[in-house]
Amino acid sequence: MKKIHWIILGTIFIITLVLEFTVLAGYDSHWWNAIPAFYAIFGFVICYALVYSAKFIAKKIVNRDINYYD
Amino acid sequence: MIEFFTIPGVILIVGAALISLFSEKVRPALFLVFPIIAAVVIVTRPDGYTVTGSLLNYDLVLMQTDTLSDLFGLVFALGALVAGIYAYHMKELGQQISALAYAGGALGVVYAGDLLTLIINWEIMALASTWLIWARRTPETDAAGMRYLIYHILGGGLLFAGILWHSVVEGSITVESIPMEYTPANILMLLGVAVNTAIIPLHTWLSDAYPKATHTGTIFMSIFTTKTAVYVLIRMFAGWELLIFFGAAMAVYGIYYAVICKDMREILSYHIISQVGYMVCAIGIGTDLALNGAAAHAYNNILYKSLMFMAVTAVMYSAGTSKMFHLGGLYKKLPWVLGLYVVGGLSISGIPLFAGFISKGMVIDAAGYGGYESIMLVLLVASVGTWLSVGLKLPYFTWFDKQKYEGELKPIPVNMYIAMGILAFACIFYGVFPNALYTFLPFETGYDPYTVYHVVEITQIALLTFVAFWFLRKKLAPELTTVLDLDWFYRKAAPPLRKVFVTRVDNFYDRVEDAILATAGFLSRKFKNPMLWLNPFTDKKNEASRYSPSMEVVMSFIILSFLVFAIAYLI
Structure with a gap:
């Protein structure tokens, strides 16, 4: 950028x-x-929340080794 | 009889049979003819046109047209046409036949006036689409295709059971709006449709199979199955309040996985679940505006979702992988694919002047004005996630960021660009001229997407989400992982279940067989010369005493007399 x-x-x-x-x-x-500026704040905050919570879920629950099912 | 061949679904299925008679060179072009004929038929038939038939005691309505079915019918025919152009370089007969029959099944469902016609076409779709997964012919896709087929047989079975029950209780098999009563028949039908709509927790067939299908197969799959189910929901289950909550949950669930996943096709597959969530939610709200929104969103979705799938498939075709871990920095090498993808990305994120803007806003507003403000906010969260995952993350790590792809890029066939170009044009066209779509929607609502409020709302969300993404982009960097979903339960349960019900049973029969053979062997050995054990004084070491012709004669006589008695007894 x-x-x-x-x-x-x-x-x-x-x-x-x-x-x-x-x-x-x-x-x-x-x-x-x-x-x-509700929608601006909303976009920013939700984006942060999504990234961090998704990262948390990925790490703690759903991510496995690439050959997990083999 | 000739009327039978004016049914769009029949045209495509007959086409699927016919193309097998032609050579490899003619086939891809011939493939395109049938969706065009179907589209012409759809456009020229008047509203209320019907074709009837009968099966056993049932009067069937094989085709019935109205605004809603024409909207879906037309976009399915166009979808099949554009996907056919995209697959023009693909010569494999099996895939061509199954893709055309699959599209035919989808059109058959859309025009079905009765539930029996509907279920038959429903099953044609399931069977035909399975080949698009199996055609990759790897052990992984063999298993995934089987899981997909079993899931759809289950869904079809539920729907069929519901239809039979419904026909007995109500005495009617017309496809019509069903009042919100949780009777066994209705629940069975709803569950059957829910499987194809990928309503969570029945969505795992989609996220499991779509990323594994053939290159061009995924394009067809992203167009038909879920959207056909959305159509049936609009027809039959409009206003069922339960759907609002499941739809909103789908919208967010799909987003989370789209943010987590690192494979381009997985991201887009999960994102289908999110997008269909918007439609399901709108169908649950059930107002005129909401149903228009659901129909318009399904229509637009076919345009931009298949465009995005086509763009990532083009990258996959060229680079040989869909894992973003191995990609990056392709913007100089595949700039056109990037441009076309971005049109899809901007559309799906509902950015003004692109197709998504004119339909997504409708759904979100329908929630807001229908008295569901919290649902509206949930859908806005999903909008942020859409822009974040497929609008920003996917293109950033594929075309920008560090270049990780080292190998040569295979040139992309020109027919792929043509197909993507058509869809990109449509996305922009509908974004700029929303009334081109609105006039074909089932209800008059006078909705105008281009209000100042709406534009400000979406622009602010998009801008600040982008800023947040830019700060956090390192957190989303691709890695090589398998992402678990609810299919974990049956995929993990399969080996132990197979052990109990297949391997153990097999072993048991094996052992019984061994025991029988061993017994027979033992007896035949012993009775070859019973004197060995009948007469304890026989010299066992002496060869001569172990075999005596006289003994053989005696034994033969015993057996012969058994036979004579047996025959005498029978006579």
Whole structure:
């Protein structure tokens, strides 16, 4: 990832934030709409949680040697 | 009679028989003709067109069309066509026949107006698809194919038992929506369909067999079995609340395995379970929007899931392995495959302007507005996992990261690119023009995916998931492992069970046989010259005394008199 890529992603993110606080300011169909940038936080936190919990499950329960069933 | 040959399923099955008469050169092209004829028939038949027949005392509805069946019928025919283009270089007759018959079975199910026609086509699918696993002809795939076949025979048996019970109780075999009552007949039918839908915990046939099927076989399999079952669920079990929870569980379960697995085809196979989970969940919700969402998602899924399978199969064809441990850094060598895969990846992750966006949002919104906000959040978790596992992890470790693949790459046939190109075009087309799909959905809902809210929602999730992935990517680095699933129970149970019920029984019969032969041998030895033991004074060491012709005459007379008496008695 070059610097320019990060700048593009950051710009898109800022645009979504601007939209959220202007066009969608009064939007309220789910309880979590009250939390600012909810979906961004959600994506980040859930991704972390998924990776760590999957890693845990893999290590403790499901991963075996490649020739396990042979 | 001629009407019989307007049934799309019959067209493909007749095609499967016909192509065997032609030479290797003509066959791949001929293969494509039949899905095209089927598609033309589907497009030209009016709504409500029926073909009837009879079997014993039953009146069968062999074909019945409406919006829903046409939607699935058309995408199945197109799927078979594109997969046929992808498999154009593959000359093996057995695989061509079974793939075409398999597609025919799927179309047969979709147009079946009665449950007997449905179950017959259901079984055709199971049998035909098994060959796509066995055709690899390795001990591993022989065993996997057998497990797959047994699982499907079990599922088909459950469905058939339910159908028979249902026909006795209700006196009807029409394919129709079943009220949510947990009667034995309904439970049996639901279980039978659940096997093919890969509803957990009945999903292991899929994750076991799909990664082991032949290159092109997996493409066909990813299109038909689960989506046919989804179609039957929409027809018969819409609004069964139980499905909501099983669907949501499938969505997350599939994701976890897609994150854990390190083999490209395993990742995509588990991901099918997750995607079908969305559809099952929507079917459980059962509102117009939800059922539209399920149908649209199944339709789109066939497009982008087979595109992704085709792309990883192309890599596998070229590099000879599907293990990401051995791949990496292929972006300079296979840039087009990467590009086509990414179109599929963006579609399946529901990124705006790609096909998944217009159907996945429908399902998630149907949950949110149907009063299931927690289910909506679970589905959003699965969306994050989708983007993480098949949108980012798989392409990153295959085309980027360190280059681990050292060998020469086999050139990829141009027909593979054409097939992938068609699907990629369709993914973008439906993403940009959602109404091209929405007008063919069973219900009018006036749903518009391109709202500001929706775009902001998905973009934020996708961006921040990407950032988190970038930080954590080392944690997901591929390694060589076997990943256990619930099939562990029967795969581990098989050797001891075989020991008890096969080996032990065999041994027992062996021993009995040995004992009988030994007894017979012993007796014949002893009675050859009974004087040896009847007369204790015989000199055993003396050869001459051990054999006496007179003794033989006496013994012969004894046997002869036995025979004479026996015959006299019988007369």
